[in-house]
Amino acid sequence: MKPKPQHGPRHTGRSTGNASVHGASTLPRLLGAAVIVLALFIVVGAALFFGIRNHNDAPSASNGTTTTKTAVTKKTAPKPVVTHHGNSPDCPDEDCIALFVNGDLLFHPHLWQHFQNNPSATDGTAFNFDPLFTNMKPYIQASDISVCEFETPIAPRGGPYTGYPVFAIPPEVVDAAKHVGYNACTHGTNHSWDQGAAGITRLWDELDKAGIKQTGSYKTEEDSMKPLVIDSPTGGGKLGLVTGTVSLNGEVADADWRVDRLREAGDPHHDSDIQRAVEKAKAARQQGADVVAMAIHSVQEYLTKADSWQISEAHELADTGAFDVIYGAGCHCAQPIEKYHNTWIVYGLGNAVTVTTTIPGHETNNQGISARIQFAGKRGKPGSWRVNRIDWAPTANMRQGQYQWCPIASDHPDGTCWDTATDAKQEQRIHDVIYSMGADSNVVREWRLSDEHQQGQGQQPVQ
Structure with a gap:
């Protein structure tokens, strides 16, 4: 009979020193396993690393769209820009100031007698000049x-009143200026000393009582040293205003x-007059004025071009860099607008209101311009x-036979000032004068x- 097979390990009984044949054969297998485990760690680690990167950085197409996830940080929202365009029709910046100016309020007896009620009254009812100014109000409001x-x-109040050559006009003109909406008035002119210090004091006090700011002639030396700075009621900024006249009609x-004063070149006071105007402009800026206007008053009358004093004085003032605009009155005529270097100059605004003259060659007295200067x-x-x-x-001093400030415009709803033909002729004449010194029609517009x-x-958006 064959012996039954043995189950379980077989022991040969042979020895190989310190290790058995079985122990020697397991070492390679352990090393191989370690290599495999290490490789698995490397593979898994790489998969985890790249998986995290893909999760954070790579686009996902789970819904058919690509998205990018980035870290979210809180930022303070910028403050909105607050603009003050006011009544400027096309303000191109954050803030604007629209300055309305026109020519002389020139009152003669034949003008004021049309508006008298009781000339000797002292309670403000002696004259009513409101109808004379009424058509101006929409332009002031714009x-x-x-x-x-x-x-x-x-x-x-109550008179006596006098006309040319030494004026003392009804004080109710101040009342009308207030009612139509003037914020300020200048009064540094060749007639400022017509009634001496008493006349200056009366005008100053009446304007002050009416709440109208002023500059040009003064009650006190202290007043004369203060620059006029006007806050724009629409918030756009502050305007400084300086004045000067070439003449006091020979009076001292x-x-x-x-x-x-702005005495002509060659006068011993010329340089100091210029310097005083510049110092006032600087003082106005120190008090917050964003822009400064200069009002000059000439004495050569009824011209269609700027005279030599106007040009030399305006250019000298502009060269100082102290003024943003220069405008003039006193010639009783509309005159050109010029850009000299970087300063705009309106040489002559003519008359705002006045009596009609029929003297040949003096018809310009009956007209003027009102200007809105936009800063x-x-x-x-700064x-x-x-x-x-x-x-x-362009304006006329009459409307259809009645004394009244009247805009000469073919499309004006109130109709003509004189008649269609006369209005068109004078509108074209003033147009030609305005642009005779090369004013850019893209800036200077009717x-x-x-x-x-x-x-x-x-309004235009802020640029």
Whole structure:
């Protein structure tokens, strides 16, 4: 019989020193397993590393779209820009000031007698000049700051009144200036000393009582040293205003500070007059004025071009860099607009209101222009401001036979000033004068208020 097979390990009984044959054969297998485990760790680690990167950085297509996930950090939202465009029709910056100016308020007896009620009354009812100014109100309301030019001093309430050559006009003109909406008035003119210190004091006190700011002639030396700075009621910024007249009609004031002067070159006071105007402009800026306007008053009358004093004086003032715009009155005539270097100059605004003259060659007395000068910039930031637009409206001193400020415009809803033919002739004449010194028609534009009303005075976005 064959023996039954043995189950279980077989022991040969042979020895190989310290290791058995079985122990020697397991070592390679252990090393191989370790290599495999290490390789698995490497593979798994790599998979985890790249999986995390793909999860954070790679696009996902789970819904058919690609998305990118980035770290979210909280940021403070920028403050919105607050703009003050005011009544400027197309303000190109954060802030704008629309300055309305026109020519002399020139009153003669034959003008004021048309508006008298009881000339001897002292309670403000002696005259009512409101109808004379009524057509001006929409233009003033389409501006921010409005400035008049008082050509002459005023009389006491109740008179006596005097006309040319030494004026003392009814003080009710101040009342009408307030009612129509003037914010300020200048009164540094060749007639400022017509009634001496008493005339200057009366005008100053009446304007002050009416709440109208002023500069040009002064009650006290302290007043004469203060620059006029006007806040725009629409928030656009602050306007400084400086004045000067070439003449006092041969008169000499009791003190040189009484009236702002701009005496012609060759006069021993010329340089000091220029310097005084510049110092006032600097003082206005120190008090916060964003822009400064200079009002000059000439004496050569009824011209269609700027005279030699106007040109030399305006250019010298512009060369100082102290003024953003220069405008003039006194010639009783509309005159050219010029850009000299970087300063705009409106040489002559003519008359705002006046009596009609029939003297040949003096018809320009019966006309004028009202201008809206638009400044654009950023409040409180010097160097950001500039004149970017000047609108001018030709005007007449009568409307259909009645004394009244009248805009000469073919589309004016109130109709003609004189008649269709005369209006068209004078509108064209003034147009030709305005542009005779090369004013850019893209900046200097005829002012058609009806067009602005139709357009709703829409504003341009901040650039």
